[in-house]
Amino acid sequence: MSGKWTREQMARRVAHDIPDGAIVNLGIGLPTTVANFIPAGREVILHSENGIIGVGPAPGSGEEDYDLINASKQPVTLLPGGSFFHHADSFAMMRGGHIDICVLGAFQVSAKGDLANWHTGAPDAIPAVGGAMDLATGAKRTFVMMEHLTKAGERKIVPTCSYPLTGIACVSRIYTDLAVIDVTAAGLKLIDKVAGLSFEDLQRATGAPLMP
Amino acid sequence: MIDKIVASCEAALADVPDGATVMIGGFGTAGLPNELTAALLAHGARDLVIVNNNAGNGEAGLAALLEAKRVRKIICSYPRQADSHHFDALYRAGQIELELVPQGNLAERIRAAGAGIGGFFTPTGYGTELAKGKETREIGGRGHVLEMPIHADFALIKAERGDRWGNLVYRMTARNFGPVMAMAAKITVASVHELVELGCLDPEAVVTPGLFVQRVVKIARASTAAGGFGQVT
Numbered sequence: 001m002s003g004k005w006t007r008e009q010m011a012r013r014v015a016h017d018i019p020d021g022a023i024v025n026l027g028i029g030l031p032t033t034v035a036n037f038i039p040a041g042r043e044v045i046l047h048s049e050n051g052i053i054g055v056g057p058a059p060g061s062g063e064e065d066y067d068l069i070n071a072s073k074q075p076v077t078l079l080p081g082g083s084f085f086h087h088a089d090s091f092a093m094m095r096g097g098h099i100d101i102c103v104l105g106a107f108q109v110s111a112k113g114d115l116a117n118w119h120t121g122a123p124d125a126i127p128a129v130g131g132a133m134d135l136a137t138g139a140k141r142t143f144v145m146m147e148h149l150t151k152a153g154e155r156k157i158v159p160t161c162s163y164p165l166t167g168i169a170c171v172s173r174i175y176t177d178l179a180v181i182d183v184t185a186a187g188l189k190l191i192d193k194v195a196g197l198s199f200e201d202l203q204r205a206t207g208a209p210l211m212p
Numbered sequence: 213m214i215d216k217i218v219a220s221c222e223a224a225l226a227d228v229p230d231g232a233t234v235m236i237g238g239f240g241t242a243g244l245p246n247e248l249t250a251a252l253l254a255h256g257a258r259d260l261v262i263v264n265n266n267a268g269n270g271e272a273g274l275a276a277l278l279e280a281k282r283v284r285k286i287i288c289s290y291p292r293q294a295d296s297h298h299f300d301a302l303y304r305a306g307q308i309e310l311e312l313v314p315q316g317n318l319a320e321r322i323r324a325a326g327a328g329i330g331g332f333f334t335p336t337g338y339g340t341e342l343a344k345g346k347e348t349r350e351i352g353g354r355g356h357v358l359e360m361p362i363h364a365d366f367a368l369i370k371a372e373r374g375d376r377w378g379n380l381v382y383r384m385t386a387r388n389f390g391p392v393m394a395m396a397a398k399i400t401v402a403s404v405h406e407l408v409e410l411g412c413l414d415p416e417a418v419v420t421p422g423l424f425v426q427r428v429v430k431i432a433r434a435s436t437a438a439g440g441f442g443q444v445t
Contacts, residue, residue, distance in 0.1 A: 049238040049315065050385050066241040066436040067386045073240035084384055084393040086419070087239075088323040091316035117339075126300050127312050127337060128292035129342065134316030137335045168339040179313075 004148075005194050012037040013192075014103055014145060014175050015206040018044055022100040023093075025049065025135055028072045031103035031143050045081075047099055051090045054082020071131070094131070094138040102139035104132065105157040106146045106171075108161045111208035113171035113183035115144065116163035129166075136167035148176035148205055155207035157181070157188070178202060187211055216239040216428045217407060221251035222403045224427045228252060228366055231284075233261040235362075235393040236274060236323065237369040240325065245370040246273040246390060246402050247431045253277050259284045263362060264320070265315065265389065267291035278302060289318050297339030298312035314342060317359050317393055325361035326395020326424070333358055367397030371420070374404040378425030379418045380435065386436075387419065394413045405433040411434035 005013070007030060015037035018024055020197040024104045025047045026032045035057070038044050046055040055070060056077035062076035070098075108175045115136050118129045119205055136142050146156055157174065173191070174181045179202055180192040193202055204212050218224040225248065228234065234252065238244035253276050260283050267286050277283055278298040286308060293298050302308040313321070314336050324332055337343045345350030347358040368406035369390040371380040380402055382390055394400045402420075407430050 048385075050242070050388050052385060064437070065384070067243070067384045069240050069242050069385055076295055084382075086387050087315075087319040087389045088392045093336065095316050095320070124304065126288040126292040126296070126303060127310070129312055129314050130290040131315040131342065133314040133336045133342070138316075139337070143258075165441045188404045 003113075003196065007033065008037070010145060010175055010177060013180060014143060015039065017143075017173075018042070019058060020044070023047055023053075025094065025099050025100065025102040025139065027102065027104040027132070028130075029105045032070070032072060034103055040137050047090075048076070048094060049090055049094070049135075051085050051087060052076070052078065052082065053085075053093075054079040056082070057136060062069075067082045091134055092133070094134045097138060099139045101133070101143060102135040103126065103143045103145055106144045106156065107163045108156050108158050109144050109146075109171050109174050109183075111157075111159055111166060111188055113169045114161050114163040115166045115171050117166045119164040122165050132166050136170040136171070141172040142167075142170050144171050144174045146174070146176055148178040153179060155205060156209060158207040178205065181206075181210065215376045215420070216298070217376050218427045219427050220433070221248050221376055221403065221429050222254065224429050225251050225255050225366070228255055228257045230257050231259045231261075232365040233263065233363065233366040234259060235263040235367040235389070235397055237367070237388060237390040237393050237425035239385065239388040241371045241436070242384070243382070243388050243390060244273055246371075247267050248368040248401055248403055248429070249273045249277065251281065253280060253288040258282045259367060261285045261287065261365060262288045263291055263393070265318065265320075267296055267310075269293055270295045275299075276419070277309070283308060285311065287313060287318070288313040289313050289315035290305060312342060318362070319389065321359055322389070322396045323392045325363040329361060330359050332359055332397060336357065345392075362396065364393070364397040367393040368400050369393055369400065369402045371402045371404050373406040373413065374402060374425070374428045375408050375410050375413055375422070376428070378402070378412060378422030378428055379413050380404070380422075380425060381413060381417055382419055383444045391420050394420045399428065400424055401428045403429050404429045405431065
């Protein structure tokens with residue numbers, strides 16, 4: 001059996017696909033690490049749902065200002081050219097189609113690009129949705145970054161989502177620790193897979209037909 | 213003469229009735245009007261409907277209101293946090309009503325109330341559980357959900373500088389919901405760190421024109437330097 005891509009390798013792979021000049025929103029968790037791997041010389045503008053365009057890297061230790069935080073509530077900096085705005089304007093950027101790419105985590109992605117990432121369906125779970133639905137539905141392209149299988153070995157790419165949906169037919173591309181897969185009108189198209197992994201083994205780990 | 217400046221947080225909230233709908237600004241550590249929320253707690257109004265992005269963190273602010281069982285219902289987008297234990301306990305015991313709203317819908321429904329909009333259609337949430345029971349319409353070949361405005365009796369917001377007309381400017385990401393909540397509430401109460409003479413705020417830079425604001429209270433600046441929740445004193 002092959003190895004898997006590390007989280008850093010996944011983040012590098014996503015960053016590689018973000019073009020110069022793109023306006024990008026990185027969802028909380030794993031997607032935020034993509035910011036660390038934007039290739040040198042490429043200018044990408046990061047949007048944060050709580051009212052920032054031009055999010056810069058984390059401040060030096062002792063220089064944090066807790067009036068300047070990102071969606072994960074971590075302190076950040078502001079790049080030259082950046083600006084602040086209120087919540088309705090921030091979400092107008094998402095909902096009005098002005099964000100080129102958003103990168104989100106997921107519990108499941110379906111063969112048609114449905115996304116489930118806000119609720120596991122557990123009856124006693126405390127729910128929370130945040131900006132996930134707005135991002136998934138509003139961004140010009142939604143990239144998902146997730147492990148290919150759950151810790152229990154279950155497939156996360158499924159024929160239809162069994163978890164409560166975040167959005168319908170909204171995912172453009174899926175990045176996992178095993179493969180990069182496009183969601184197309186004709187079905188799931190394999191773009192890239194980790195070295196040493198056969199197409200057959202990858203298909204077995206994937207709950208919908210893959211086109212090679 | 214117009215003078216919206218009020219002497220204290222307590223005075224600014226002395227007429228909040230039981231059952232009021234109160235919007236509270238803030239996102240994470242930024243822009244939480246904890247001084248006003250503490251005064252609301254001291255004031256004693258109960259059966260409140262609270263509108264906020266979250267459902268309280270730790271022990272202060274909104275969490276204290278929840279712990280004191282003053283809140284009947286919360287309208288928010290992200291209740292679950294590492295330290296939302298007071299909300300979690302109430303929710304699991306069936307002692308608080310939750311209306312879970314996608315964050316963009318929350319912001320736009322608040323803005324719509326302030327802007328006199330009766331309702332609007334949005335693709336957010338179409339086909340999901342959060343659209344259940346709501347009217348839908350196909351527009352431009354895409355499913356949309358009808359969302360209604362969220363009005364409030366009071367809004368508690370934290371701003372940076374203000375004047376006696378109620379004009380406000382904010383500080384970085386402490387702005388967040390403040391400007392839209394200011395529009396949507398009948399009585400908007402803003403805390404500021406600095407009060408300036410009329411005309412000293414650059415007219416190009418006023419973010420909340422004073423007509424949206426009814427009461428302005430000057431409070432001592434709390435540090436936002438490194439330290440986060442635990443060390444903002």
